[in-house]
Amino acid sequence: MSIAKLEEAIGQLIDETILKVNDPSSIDTANAEFALVYLREMTISHKMDKLSDEITSTLRKASILRAFHRDTILKQLIDKLVFDYGSKVLVETGSFLAHSSEYIAWKYKHLRVISIELEPSYYELAKRRLSIYENSQVIHGSSDSVLESMLKDTNFRDSISSRLPIFFLDAHWYDYLPVAREIELILASNVECIIIVDDFKVPGHDVFGFDNYGPGKSIDLDLIFPVINRFGHCKVYLPSYAEDPDLLLCDFIRGKCIIVCDVKNSGKASKLATSKFFKRNFNEIEVSFSVIHQF
Numbered sequence: 517m518s519i520a521k522l523e524e525a526i527g528q529l530i531d532e533t534i535l536k537v538n539d540p541s542s543i544d545t546a547n548a549e550f551a552l553v554y555l556r557e558m559t560i561s562h563k564m565d566k567l568s569d570e571i572t573s574t575l576r577k578a579s580i581l582r583a584f585h586r587d588t589i590l591k592q593l594i595d596k597l598v599f600d601y602g603s604k605v606l607v608e609t610g611s612f613l614a615h616s617s618e619y620i621a622w623k624y625k626h627l628r629v630i631s632i633e634l635e636p637s638y639y640e641l642a643k644r645r646l647s648i649y650e651n652s653q654v655i656h657g658s659s660d661s662v663l664e665s666m667l668k669d670t671n672f673r674d675s676i677s678s679r680l681p682i683f684f685l686d687a688h689w690y691d692y693l694p695v696a697r698e699i700e701l702i703l704a705s706n707v708e709c710i711i712i713v714d715d716f717k718v719p720g721h722d723v724f725g726f727d728n729y730g731p732g733k734s735i736d737l738d739l740i741f742p743v744i745n746r747f748g749h750c751k752v753y754l755p756s757y758a759e760d761p762d763l764l765l766c767d768f769i770r771g772k773c774i775i776v777c778d779v780k781n782s783g784k785a786s787k788l789a790t791s792k793f794f795k796r797n798f799n800e801i802e803v804s805f806s807v808i809h810q811f
């Protein structure tokens with residue numbers, strides 16, 4: 517098959533996939549995701565390093581659509597962090613098919629993107645998919661041990677401190693849930709940063725979905741408070757935008773928790789937390805020692 521024909525066939529497949537993704541009533545998420553990965557694989561295996569602009573932009577569009585569950589407020593938060601507060605690094609735990617990390621790597625050329633994935637096949641796919649972005653890196657391993665060695669490395673710590681790193685914690689699905697340990701490692705590093713925990717329970721707003729893997733393994737305030745309580749330099753926020761009409765664009769709405777870590781309480785992270793945008797969309801949660809949790 518000639519490259520031109522292959523490009524045409526890929527274009528059609530992508531269009532069909534995008535149509536599906538665009539019409540929530542016909543979403544077959546798994547098929548759409550695998551179609552996208554298949555297309556990316558095809559382009560790589562046919563050494564089509566020079567894709568037509570149309571196809572390249574359509575592939576990006578697919579990523580843009582899928583990233584962060586299409587949560588426009590979360591995307592705006594990252595825009596603000598990068599453009600207004602000077603974030604220079606984003607660390608994602610749990611790459612999966614690299615939907616969010618491709619969106620980030622493509623959109624913010626000056627942001628360093630590091631994504632950590634445990635499952636070897638997802639790691640391979642994410643690595644290939646992100647290989648065309650110079651600002652990105654995918655690391656294989658369990659997020660907690662990778663984060664531990666990264667944050668112990670003084671060169672790495674120096675390279676991210678005062679650059680308001682964003683930690684997007686999205687590594688779950690299996691028996692071991694690393695979220696609490698990830699937060700502990702980040703807070704112990706004393707780096708001023710913003711932590712976003714995905715799939716988080718938002719009490720009183722059932723519209724936000726969250727992950728629950730059984731007793732003691734629900735992604736919620738009870739899980740993180742014991743860690744937060746041990747470190748005095750952070751504030752916890754949950755979304756208040758459940759009724760926002762933009763949410764209708766999401767394929768399914770997921771809760772999240774934002775942890776603002778600012779040792780001096782006067783840096784960029786604290787400024788973000790007092791900004792109009794942040795106050796309009798997130799509520800501060802009082803961290804209370806009275807929460808009983810077995811950890």
Ligand SMILES: C[S@@+](CC[C@H](N)C(=O)[O-])C[C@H]1O[C@@H](n2cnc3c(N)ncnc32)[C@H](O)[C@@H]1O
Nearest residue numbers: 610611612615616633634635658659686687688
């Ligand atoms: C919800 S998906 C991530 C989705 C991705 N962040 C996105 O926005 O498209 C969860 C991913 O975390 C990975 N994962 C689960 N436990 C992990 C761990 N301990 N370390 C690293 N990755 C892990 C899973 O294999 C899966 O790919």
